[in-house]
Amino acid sequence: MQWYELLTEREVEQIHETSIQILATVGVDFRYAPALKVLKKGGARVDGERVFFPGRLVDEQIAKAPAEFTLYARDSDYDVLIGGEHMAFAPGYGATFVTDMEHGRREGIQRDFKNFVKLTDASPYQDICSGIVIEPSDVPHEIRHAQAIYTAIKYSTKPFMGSAMGVQGARDSIQLASILFGDQNQLSQKPRMISILCSLTPLVFDERMLGAIMEYAGAGQPQLISSLAIAGATSPVTLPGTLAVQNAEVLAGIVLTQLIREGTPVVFAGASSATDMRTGSLSIGSPEMALNTAATAQMARFYGLPVRSGGAICDAKSPDAQAAGESMMNLMMAQVSGINFVLHSAGILDSYNCISYEKFIIDDELCGMVKRIKQGYEVNADKLAMEVIREVGPGGHYLDRDHTFDHFRNEFYQPQLFRRDDFVSWQLNGSPRCMQAAHNRAREILESHESPELPADVDRDMQAFIETLR
Amino acid sequence: MHRFEILTKTQLEKVHATSLRILEEIGLDFGHVPALEVLKKGGAKIDGQRVFFPARLVEEQIKKPPAEFTLHARNPENNLVIGGRNTVFAPGYGAPFVTDLVNGRRKATLNDFENFVKLTGASAHQDLLSGTVVEPTDISPEIRHLRMLYASIKYSDKCFMGSTMGARAARECLQMASILSGSGADLPSKPVIFGIVGALTPLKYDARMLEALMEYAAAGQPQIIASLAIAGATGPVTMAGNLALQNAEVMAGIVLAQLIREGTPVIFGGVSSNAEMRNGTLSIGSPEMAMNAAATAQIARFYKLPVRGGGAVCDAKSPGAQASYESMMNLLMARLSGINFVLHGAGILESFNCMSYEKFVIDDEMCGMVRRIQRGYEVNPDTLAFDVVREVGPGGHFLDKDHTFDHFRSEFYQPQLSNRDDYVSWQGNGFPQNVATANKKYQEILETYEPPELPADVDNDLLRFIEKHT
Numbered sequence: 001m002q003w004y005e006l007l008t009e010r011e012v013e014q015i016h017e018t019s020i021q022i023l024a025t026v027g028v029d030f031r032y033a034p035a036l037k038v039l040k041k042g043g044a045r046v047d048g049e050r051v052f053f054p055g056r057l058v059d060e061q062i063a064k065a066p067a068e069f070t071l072y073a074r075d076s077d078y079d080v081l082i083g084g085e086h087m088a089f090a091p092g093y094g095a096t097f098v099t100d101m102e103h104g105r106r107e108g109i110q111r112d113f114k115n116f117v118k119l120t121d122a123s124p125y126q127d128i129c130s131g132i133v134i135e136p137s138d139v140p141h142e143i144r145h146a147q148a149i150y151t152a153i154k155y156s157t158k159p160f161m162g163s164a165m166g167v168q169g170a171r172d173s174i175q176l177a178s179i180l181f182g183d184q185n186q187l188s189q190k191p192r193m194i195s196i197l198c199s200l201t202p203l204v205f206d207e208r209m210l211g212a213i214m215e216y217a218g219a220g221q222p223q224l225i226s227s228l229a230i231a232g233a234t235s236p237v238t239l240p241g242t243l244a245v246q247n248a249e250v251l252a253g254i255v256l257t258q259l260i261r262e263g264t265p266v267v268f269a270g271a272s273s274a275t276d277m278r279t280g281s282l283s284i285g286s287p288e289m290a291l292n293t294a295a296t297a298q299m300a301r302f303y304g305l306p307v308r309s310g311g312a313i314c315d316a317k318s319p320d321a322q323a324a325g326e327s328m329m330n331l332m333m334a335q336v337s338g339i340n341f342v343l344h345s346a347g348i349l350d351s352y353n354c355i356s357y358e359k360f361i362i363d364d365e366l367c368g369m370v371k372r373i374k375q376g377y378e379v380n381a382d383k384l385a386m387e388v389i390r391e392v393g394p395g396g397h398y399l400d401r402d403h404t405f406d407h408f409r410n411e412f413y414q415p416q417l418f419r420r421d422d423f424v425s426w427q428l429n430g431s432p433r434c435m436q437a438a439h440n441r442a443r444e445i446l447e448s449h450e451s452p453e454l455p456a457d458v459d460r461d462m463q464a465f466i467e468t469l470r
Numbered sequence: 471m472h473r474f475e476i477l478t479k480t481q482l483e484k485v486h487a488t489s490l491r492i493l494e495e496i497g498l499d500f501g502h503v504p505a506l507e508v509l510k511k512g513g514a515k516i517d518g519q520r521v522f523f524p525a526r527l528v529e530e531q532i533k534k535p536p537a538e539f540t541l542h543a544r545n546p547e548n549n550l551v552i553g554g555r556n557t558v559f560a561p562g563y564g565a566p567f568v569t570d571l572v573n574g575r576r577k578a579t580l581n582d583f584e585n586f587v588k589l590t591g592a593s594a595h596q597d598l599l600s601g602t603v604v605e606p607t608d609i610s611p612e613i614r615h616l617r618m619l620y621a622s623i624k625y626s627d628k629c630f631m632g633s634t635m636g637a638r639a640a641r642e643c644l645q646m647a648s649i650l651s652g653s654g655a656d657l658p659s660k661p662v663i664f665g666i667v668g669a670l671t672p673l674k675y676d677a678r679m680l681e682a683l684m685e686y687a688a689a690g691q692p693q694i695i696a697s698l699a700i701a702g703a704t705g706p707v708t709m710a711g712n713l714a715l716q717n718a719e720v721m722a723g724i725v726l727a728q729l730i731r732e733g734t735p736v737i738f739g740g741v742s743s744n745a746e747m748r749n750g751t752l753s754i755g756s757p758e759m760a761m762n763a764a765a766t767a768q769i770a771r772f773y774k775l776p777v778r779g780g781g782a783v784c785d786a787k788s789p790g791a792q793a794s795y796e797s798m799m800n801l802l803m804a805r806l807s808g809i810n811f812v813l814h815g816a817g818i819l820e821s822f823n824c825m826s827y828e829k830f831v832i833d834d835e836m837c838g839m840v841r842r843i844q845r846g847y848e849v850n851p852d853t854l855a856f857d858v859v860r861e862v863g864p865g866g867h868f869l870d871k872d873h874t875f876d877h878f879r880s881e882f883y884q885p886q887l888s889n890r891d892d893y894v895s896w897q898g899n900g901f902p903q904n905v906a907t908a909n910k911k912y913q914e915i916l917e918t919y920e921p922p923e924l925p926a927d928v929d930n931d932l933l934r935f936i937e938k939h940t
Binding site for chain 2: 001002003004005006007009011014015018021022025026027028029050097105200202203204231232233234235236237238239240241243244245274275276277278279280281283285286287288290291295315316317318319320321322323324325326327328329333334336337350351353354364365366369370372373376377378379380382383384385386388389390392393394395396397398399401403404407408411412413415418419420421422423424428431433434435
């Protein structure tokens with residue numbers, strides 16, 4: 001399989017050179033003294049908060065991060081390979097609001113959080129529990145991050161994500177994981193969680209993110225070093241310029257992680273897009289988003305790093321036709337351009353502000369379809385079917401052949417939700433909409449979901465740890 | 471820059487070799503004596519209706535059509551290059567039903583046909599008219615082709631398609647095109663009209679299609695030679711075998727076209743997909759459809775021929791989430807895998823059975839987005855924007871920079887339909903849904919569309935021709 005590539009080799013180099021020039025001569029502000037110390041010691045030039053990176057330092061440090069790593073799950077069947085030709089899905093992240101057909105849009109609460117963990121666990125296509133799949137507004141701030149990890153562990157055996165809330169959030173995440181998986185040494189041998197840490201575009205990393213980056217890197221836990229530049233607002237309006245800024249920021253963050261602990265696993269993460277110039281706000285359902293995804297994939301391959309971008313993301317406010325078109329565009333582009341880690345692969349709406357139960361189920365079907373495409377063709381004598389073609393000959397049909405029965409289940413994607421019956425049958429069934437079917441499916445899953453076993457002492461210790469944070 | 475490729479080189483060669491064996495050892499039935507004569511004279515082995523193609527004959531003839539050609543429109547600004555890196559869009563084709571939000575689903579009429587010609591004429595993203603955009607069921611089948619072609623010419627000055635419903639219909643369309651191009655001769659002197667000819671899978675061509683194929687080839691007018699093999703029903707259930715079958719059928723048709731007139735332009739058309747195994751019907755909203763588009767693009771490039779595949783195609787019964795997910799998957803895959811000609815680029819529903827006014831407008835927006843992706847990045851010092859990045863520096867913003875104002879219109883796709891408001895504004899506007907907005911939009915277009923002028927003498931000649939042949 002050959003990935004789709006947007007840029008020529010020369011263009012990739014031009015972007016890289018511009019990023020290096022930005023890092024060396026414009027610099028990046030690191031608003032956290034311990035980070036400045038590490039960077040200075042590592043060979044960067046530091047002037048106040050401003051850090052200037054010599055090209056050689058960047059090249060050297062980037063080379064140290066692994067091209068591929070494993071994220072270990074509580075149930076080893078769910079271990080996830082990140083990098084190479086692999087593609088992992090994690091649902092929406094960080095939405096403030098939640099919506100469903102029955103109750104409409106409202107602030108997310110802990111019950112919703114728990115529900116989305118269950119939906120993720122039950123999904124055949126979502127690989128990782130998203131960290132803050134929604135913000136549970138009814139959980140006090142001081143324990144929200146810990147409660148999130150506890151909930152992810154309690155209701156799913158898939159890998160999960162750690163908190164990005166500064167030193168404390170990262171430390172607590174590591175502590176909680178240690179209760180289940182053993183001490184920090186064991187954790188660094190077998191990474192159990194991945195976190196997303198973002199720059200503050202343009203060209204700034206703040207204290208909260210840097211604190212977490214340093215904690216996780218110290219513990220050898222993987223992280224998505226991420227930049228979301230908004231072309232025309234927080235970065236140049238021209239997409240190559242935005243890509244160069246995004247690239248510079250991600251490289252700067254990765255250099256820091258490698259200086260803290262050589263070889264700490266990172267994912268090169270770029271989620272930049274365009275400004276909607278009428279409103280001045282971020283647009284992620286735009287074709288510019290899909291373009292940036294393809295370009296990001298290429299840049300990460302140039303550096304030999306796993307890459308995150310794309311998602312079932314949209315600007316649409318409800319799971320309608322617009323949501324569908326935008327989400328599929330961004331999900332497909334992630335797959336064909338070789339993205340390894342797709343955050344926001346199910347449920348997200350309204351430019352990241354809201355997560356929808358129905359859209360989660362619908363997007364999950366999309367993820368299944370995209371994964372089928374990724375499997376590609378198997379070409380051998382049996383699959384080429386020359387003998388069956390000869391047997392049937394011109395004008396015959398294949399419906400009653402053994403070859404058909406033997407292969408159709410593994411050859412064709414089996415839709416869970418989308419309907420393919422003819423119009424008349426569809427009409428007789430009351431013209432069902434996929435929204436309603438998705439709504440029912442979500443309810444069914446939640447009613448029948450069985451939580452995995454969690455040893456009672458682990459459960460108790462985790463709850464006790466959370467109490468200490470209040 | 472590199473297109474997405476789903477097959478390895480070895481896989482592609484195996485498929486090609488299998489197709490050659492199918493053509494040589496199994497053969498195809500050609501249900502039209504003049505075609506059999508041409509093929510026999512050309513070097514094929516004939517046994518009754520069965521035609522066996524020596525590999526050398528196929529490999530020789532497949533080299534003869536041009537890798538790209540220009541299709542000439544009444545308005546030269548609308549001329550189209552078919553092939554190379556270009557992708558053109560034409561709306562849905564052949565649906566007997568039509569639907570809109572207000573009037574529901576019904577049999578299509580000439581009035582609907584004219585409306586879709588106008589919508590295509592007004593569209594910024596549909597490059598040419600579809601031949602039978604809907605079946606005008608109120609017009610007698612014997613003269614349908616005349617009225618459809620007249621409407622295409624009268625209400626738009628984009629390139630158009632002619633009928634392939636047998637020799638007479640094909641010939642009369644070629645003559646009407648000739649009247650329009652003013653050559654005075656019986657047949658146009660350069661490509662101005664084209665048809666779509668389909669195999670009757672598995673491994674047959676019927677008399678009606680062969681007559682049309684021969685008429686278009688003799689006139690040197692382009693044609694799409696297409697196969698739609700339904701894996702598990704009319705083709706082997708395995709995607710690789712289905713592809714080999716599709717490939718054999720298309721090549722057989724192209725050989726005939728080249729034997730009739732060497733170098734006659736053809737488009738390699740592959741729109742195979744799989745059967746929905748619960749009821750044995752065609753599914754085109756499946757990931758297998760998208761995979762076949764990618765594979766078809768690769769194979770046609772291997773033969774150095776322009777290629778047709780993909781489309782805004784779906785199994786959904788109404789415009790909405792399922793329709794858009796499926797359509798975007800198939801549309802984006804077409805572009806990223808290098809398809810040159812996308813038929814069914816807008817409006818089609820229900821596995822080709824129905825055209826929707828609202829979906830036409832929704833899909834047209836998607837074509838615009840895909841087209842923006844097609845345009846890609848322009849990388850130069852101005853777009854890399856280093857100087858602007860330096861000027862703004864860490865922590866600033868780009869909203870008020872001249873660079874932003876100078877570039878945003880050309881750099882960002884400007885949506886015509888999609889809603890990018892924030893939630894509160896969207897709520898304030900009464901929660902507009904995409905399909906309802908599309909309903910208003912298509913009516914606006916029809917109300918304000920002014921067809922380009924058709925010179926009165928040409929109009930009269932065309933009407934006289936129709937009268938004479940009715």
